[in-house]
Each structure stands twice: as C-alpha cells, then as structure tokens.
Amino acid sequence: MFKQKIRRLICKSEVIDIDNSSKIIIFSDIHRGHGDRSDDFFHNQDTYINAMKQYNKEKFTYIELGDGDELWENANFWIIKERYRTIFELFDHFHKDGRFHFIWGNHNRRWKNQKRVEKELTSIIDEKTGNEVKILKGIRSKETMILRFNSDDSKKLLLIHGHQGEILNDSLWWFGRFFVRIFWGFSQLWFGIADPTSPAKNYKIRRKIDKRFMKVANDNKMAVVIGHTHFPIFPDPGEVPYFNDGSCVHPRCITGLEIIEGKISLIKWSYDQKDEGYLSLNKKVLAGPEKIDNIFDFFKQN
Numbered sequence: 001m002f003k004q005k006i007r008r009l010i011c012k013s014e015v016i017d018i019d020n021s022s023k024i025i026i027f028s029d030i031h032r033g034h035g036d037r038s039d040d041f042f043h044n045q046d047t048y049i050n051a052m053k054q055y056n057k058e059k060f061t062y063i064e065l066g067d068g069d070e071l072w073e074n075a076n077f078w079i080i081k082e083r084y085r086t087i088f089e090l091f092d093h094f095h096k097d098g099r100f101h102f103i104w105g106n107h108n109r110r111w112k113n114q115k116r117v118e119k120e121l122t123s124i125i126d127e128k129t130g131n132e133v134k135i136l137k138g139i140r141s142k143e144t145m146i147l148r149f150n151s152d153d154s155k156k157l158l159l160i161h162g163h164q165g166e167i168l169n170d171s172l173w174w175f176g177r178f179f180v181r182i183f184w185g186f187s188q189l190w191f192g193i194a195d196p197t198s199p200a201k202n203y204k205i206r207r208k209i210d211k212r213f214m215k216v217a218n219d220n221k222m223a224v225v226i227g228h229t230h231f232p233i234f235p236d237p238g239e240v241p242y243f244n245d246g247s248c249v250h251p252r253c254i255t256g257l258e259i260i261e262g263k264i265s266l267i268k269w270s271y272d273q274k275d276e277g278y279l280s281l282n283k284k285v286l287a288g289p290e291k292i293d294n295i296f297d298f299f300k301q302n
Helices: 002-012 042-057 077-083 085-096 106-112 114-121 167-171 173-191 203-220 297-301
Strands: 014-018 023-027 061-065 100-103 123-125 132-134 144-149 156-160 223-226 242-244 254-260 263-273 279-291
Touching (some): 002 144, 002 203, 042 061, 042 085, 042 254, 042 263, 042 279, 061 085, 061 156, 077 085, 077 114, 085 100, 100 144, 106 114, 203 223, 203 242
Parallel strands (some): 023 061, 061 100, 156 223, 223 242
Antiparallel strands (some): 123 132, 144 156, 254 263, 263 279
8 A cells, every 4th residue: 555655656756967066955744833822843943944045145055854834733724824924025035036945744734635735835924015916826736746857767766744554644634633632732832741642752753764765766666755753864885875854953953954065964054152152054964965976876786
C-alpha cells in the first residue's frame, strides 16, 4: 500500500531542474501557531525571519517541506496569518520572483485542498489602511516534488514531508487532528505536555520512519529528503542518500538543508551571545557540504 502510494506520488511529482548555479534553502516543521504558550515556533520566530530575509537578499529559492502552519492545534488560520504577517509577506517576495515552493504535511494537510489555499492563503489585511491585500497569487500546494540535478534522470532528489504511511498522521489523520486539537492542545497550553502523535520525541517511531524512507530511496534509486521527525539527518559518504532537514522548533535554533554551487549541506541558524554582551545571528554548517554528484555513488556500488 505504502509502496504503491509513493510510486504514484513520484510519477505525478513536479520535476524542477537545478544545477551548479542554483541556490536553495529547505526548511520544514515550522509549526506557526497563535503565538500563545502552545506555539512551539514562537521562541524561534526572530531567528527564522532574519535567516529568511538573508536568503531572500541572496536570491535563494525557498522550499517549505511541510508542517509550516500548525493547523491541528489551531483551527483558525487567520490568527496565524496575522501573528506571523512578516513571514507571509516574505513568502510573497520569494513567490513573485518564482523562488517559492510549498509542500504540505500532516499538520497543514488543509492545504491539500487547492480551493482552500486560494481562499485562505492569498490575502492579508494591510495594517495602515485596513484593506485586503493580495499575496501569493497563483500559489499551488504540493505533496511532493523532485529536484533533478543537471537534467540527469539518474540524479533526482525526492522531497516529501515524511508522514506518509503512518496510521494517525496519514490514513487516520482526521482522528489524529481531533485528538491533538481537543485534548493535547489544551494539555500543552496549560501543562506543557507534548503531542504524543509526534515522532519527534519517540525514537522507535522515528527509526521506523527513517527505515521506511531509506527503502524508498533504495528502491527508486533517488535521494530522499524529508522532515516530520524534527531530527536532522545527513548521510556519510557511501550511505544511502537519505536526508532530514530537522525543524524550526528546536529549543535554541532552526535547522535546514542548503543547496548551493552543486553541493548540499545541513545548516543551523541561532542567536549567540558575543563577549561584548550582544546577540548575533550566526549560521553554522553541521554536515557537508557534499557534492550532489557524489551522493548518488551509493547506487553505483549497491
């Protein structure tokens, strides 16, 4: 069942050609909420916004790899959009330049419905005039996409959120959402108890997901990039090309994957305190850079 679903998704995926001149940043699991105590992203908003401003300035293409909005705990997207207005205005800058791709995950599955995307995502209220302003004109959501390096069909990277194949997060997503929204949203808000349906703090679930998508990579002879588990992964040379960009709700940082000059890296953005006493936004490479050409050597050897 899962295998057939992945094959269908691969067949219908949009293919984007990239090369050594491409500059791409991939973030996932931002979980933008209402800005209250249950909003896991709230403490990282400045890090994320300022990193995104830098990427926009440098003309990177932004790929959001699912769970950008926390729509399991929060039914009212309008509050999210108003709370993080600056982020959606930034998205519009990327989008107008053709540098924005939007993949939905289990926590923002609402955007699978293109009509809801067009109705809810494409406007904000101008703070000065109070009038509705159109943004993200013509934006389309996706479940997957494929990056093809140098127009070579043997060098493809499948981008997918990673919840596919799970019972509560995929096939019974409606029950998972109900459970989180009614019970655990309240528990997190008042008692700080985390969502038990998330793989982020469950090692066994996380390892099961990792193994599932490593097999997807091996069976389809392509690199696979997911989010979902919040646990960053960057393979060593000679390992199956399976990557995870981490999340933007880590306690003190955000992590993502960069592709630049034909190389891929796992990066971290955080605010660090300098000896002089002020905070400075810094980017650190956690793994890589690795030539995209080289990550496919695994398939030649196996």
